[in-house]
Amino acid sequence: LAATSRQVVLQTPETQSEIFEYVFDDTLLALSFVTNIALAGLTILFIVAMGRGVTDPRANLILVATMLISIVSISSYTALTSGLTISFIEMPAGHPRAGEAVLTMWGRYLTWTFSTPFILIVLGLIAGSNLTKIMTTCAFTIAMCVTGLAAALTTSSVFMRWWWFVISSTFFLVIVYIIMVDWTAEAETTGTADLFNTLKLLTVIGWFGYPILWGLGVEGIAVLDVAITSWGYSVLDIVTKYIVTGLVVLYVVKEPESITAGTNYGSTRKAV
Ligand code: RET
Numbered sequence: 001l002a003a004t005s006r007q008v009v010l011q012t013p014e015t016q017s018e019i020f021e022y023v024f025d026d027t028l029l030a031l032s033f034v035t036n037i038a039l040a041g042l043t044i045l046f047i048v049a050m051g052r053g054v055t056d057p058r059a060n061l062i063l064v065a066t067m068l069i070s071i072v073s074i075s076s077y078t079a080l081t082s083g084l085t086i087s088f089i090e091m092p093a094g095h096p097r098a099g100e101a102v103l104t105m106w107g108r109y110l111t112w113t114f115s116t117p118f119i120l121i122v123l124g125l126i127a128g129s130n131l132t133k134i135m136t137t138c139a140f141t142i143a144m145c146v147t148g149l150a151a152a153l154t155t156s157s158v159f160m161r162w163w164w165f166v167i168s169s170t171f172f173l174v175i176v177y178i179i180m181v182d183w184t185a186e187a188e189t190t191g192t193a194d195l196f197n198t199l200k201l202l203t204v205i206g207w208f209g210y211p212i213l214w215g216l217g218v219e220g221i222a223v224l225d226v227a228i229t230s231w232g233y234s235v236l237d238i239v240t241k242y243i244v245t246g247l248v249v250l251y252v253v254k255e256p257e258s259i260t261a262g263t264n265y266g267s268t269r270k271a272v
Pocket residue numbers: 109112115116119144145147148149151164165166168169172207208210211214237240241
């Protein structure tokens with residue numbers, strides 16, 4: 001029984017320790033989690049090392065927000081690795097894997113609720129936006145993630161799964177609009193357009209990858225298997241979190257005054 005290929009699960013793992021064992025039998029899947037724990041840890045060390053001399057409060061706010069992205073990430077991937085936030089869920093009629101218990105990494109959708117607001121806080125602060133717009137994007141990203149979680153966990157009908165997907169995608173488009181229209185214009189006046197435009201590309205293109213993966217992976221039309229889908233999300237996380245963080249930290253450390261747009265935007269130093 002133990003020698004059976006990982007593709008053929010004779011009995012659905014149910015308890016947390018069975019799921020934990022299942023994850024570790026699938027090396028590719030396990031690596032997609034552990035790699036991210038390591039990268040998030042290194043990112044935190046990088047922020048601490050690079051940011052130790054930064055005294056400006058608004059620059060520090062940006063650094064703390066970047067750090068929280070990785071702190072949430074470590075917790076999220078630890079929960080996935082331990083089996084706490086993974087379940088085998090039976091897919092409804094009409095789903096390509098109907099009647100089968102499919103590994104669902106629902107912890108991903110749950111924890112994006114806590115990580116994505118910090119990414120948007122960082123972007124909004126760099127664009128020099130206001131509290132209203134930053135709060136709006138945070139609220140919509142939370143709504144997007146929670147309805148994405150609902151899409152993944154709904155087992156009553158395939159239609160309802162995709163209906164949740166449509167709702168979630170609508171919330172996503174609100175965020176894309178604010179980034180592409182409002183913040184792009186604001187970054188121009190703030191004087192951070194250079195950095196912001198790079199971050200915008202990484203973020204908008206990267207974020208579109210998530211619903212595409214959801215649709216192609218086992219949650220959607222199931223043309224990608226679980227480990228590939230998981231690596232897909234892990235690679236997107238590397239771009240949208242650690243690479244974005246790296247660029248932000250390097251810039252904040254080099255030019256804390258220009259990134260915070262001077263005293264008008266809450267910096268204690270004069271704008272240059
Ligand atoms: C889901 C499925 C439903 C439709 C949409 C989705 C979008 C998810 C996104 C996630 C971004 C996550 C990030 C995580 C970093 O920690 C929920 C997949 C639109 C955009 C950036």
